[in-house]
Amino acid sequence: MVFLRAVLIFCLSAAASAASSLQPPAGFMQPPEHLRHETVTCPAAPPPFTGALDFRSKYDGSDNARATLNPQTEAAFRQQTQTISDMERFVSHQITAYARSGNPHYVACAVNALDAWASxxxxxxxxxxxxxxxxxxxxxxxxxxxxxxxxxxxxxxxAPYPAQQQNITRWLGKLGDLTVTDWRDLPLKKVNNHSYWAAWALMSTAVATQREDLFAASLAIYRTAMQQIDEHGFLPNELRRRQRALSYHNYAIQPLVMIALFARANGIDLRTENHDALQRLGKRIIDALDNPSAFAQRSGETQDVAFLQYPTNLAWLEAWCQLYTCDAPLLARIDTLRPLQNTRLGGSLSYLLAGKE
Structure with a gap:
């Protein structure tokens, strides 16, 4: 079965390459596991968020490290952005359900919801x-x-939704243009994990819209990130988060690994940037999952490792093991955490990249 799946994915990759100038990794374009057509009741989708994007920060009142959560403003942030986060979960759930079942009713749910937001x-x-x-x-x-x-x-x-597909693609491209504007021309001291996540949004949008300009914008931010990684595998702007330095290094690498994986699917190997900087960063983080002393020493603070309680924060390891050879202990750790999923990275990365439930 593993061999047959590998052959199928190779064939799909070749076919997609011939059809599109930009493509995702093969796992993102595999056929559904099953083909079922039972009727599915589509839940009500969250209403479109059309207001100003003006939200409280969960770190309001913190010092320059921006590492101390403010419970009051965090609650306000959650309330203000509830509709948006609900929509993210809604869309991810529908498309993941389709990947498992092949049931077109899930596609209709996702298309109608996204079309309403686009319109x-x-x-x-x-x-x-x-x-x-x-x-x-x-x-x-x-x-x-x-x-x-x-x-x-x-x-x-x-195929049954040509008008909606065009509308949604146009809207994603518009959001991509706004994201470029939002995160361009920042001084290096402010280029951090947020810029990297913007670059990942641009990379996935570039493939979804076939926009070479968005692809190039993503690569530019990625390459800036690689130049920020020092010889020991640290990101200075994330070290400033003091007790959350490890947590924010882990958060920063997630979009970077996905960008490298998508770039490789399009014939560009980004792993060599700045003398294998991505590998230095990943190794530094992986080593610290069991022993964060290096981060405590560099940041001057005992590390808050509460993020390890949530496997979604380690979903990037599935992509990491596509880019690099993972040793037996790391593979065993990943296996105990599966299925690893992260809505903002595409859903279940265990399924998409490793064929694991």
Missing amino acids: AGALTGDARNHTGKSVRKWALATFSSTWLQLQFSPQHPL
């Missing part, structure tokens, strides 16, 4: 602060990285 111009409002810009690119990363799975599915599930 309303959702998330295109004025981003009045850093948090608003962040929410826009996070949502875009979710929508594009899941949507392209329908676009590249060999079952052609979007």
Whole structure:
């Protein structure tokens, strides 16, 4: 079965390459596991968010490290962005369900919801602060990285929806243009994990919209990130998060690994940038999962490792093991955490990249 799946994915990759100038990794364009057509009741989708992107930060009142959560403003942030986060989960769930079942009813649910948001111009409002810009690119990363799975599915599930597909693709491109504007021309001291997540949103949107300019914008941010990684595998701007330095290094690498994986699918090997900087960063983080002393020493603070309680924060390891050879202990760790999924990275990376449930 493993051999047959590998042959199928190779064939799909070759076919997609011939059809499109930009493509995702092969796992993102595999056929559904099953083909079922039982009627599915589509739940009500969240209404389009058309207001200004003006949200409280969960770190309001913190010092320059921006590492101390403010419970009051975090609650306000969750409440203000609830509709957007609900939509991210809604779309991801529908498209993941289609990948498992092949049931076209899930496709209809996703298409109708995204089409409504596209027609309303959702998330295109004025981003009045850093948090608003962040929410826009996070949502875009979710929508594009899941949507392209329908676009590249060999079952052609979007064939019945040509007008909606065009509308949604146009909207994703608009959000991509806004994301470029939101995160361009920052001084290096402010280029951090947020810029990297913007770059991932641009990469997945570039593939979804066949926009070479967005692809190039993503690569430019990625290459800046690689130049920021020092000889020991640290990101200075993430070390400033003090007790959360390891947590934010882990957060920063997630989009970078996905960008490298998508770039490789398009014939560009980014792993060699700045003398294998991505590998230095990943090794530094992986070593610290069991022993964060190096981060404590460099940041001057005992590390808060609460993020390890949530496997979604380690979903990037599935992509990592596609780029690099993972040793037996790391593979065993990943296996105990599966299925590893992260809505903003495309859903279940265990399924998409490793064929694991």
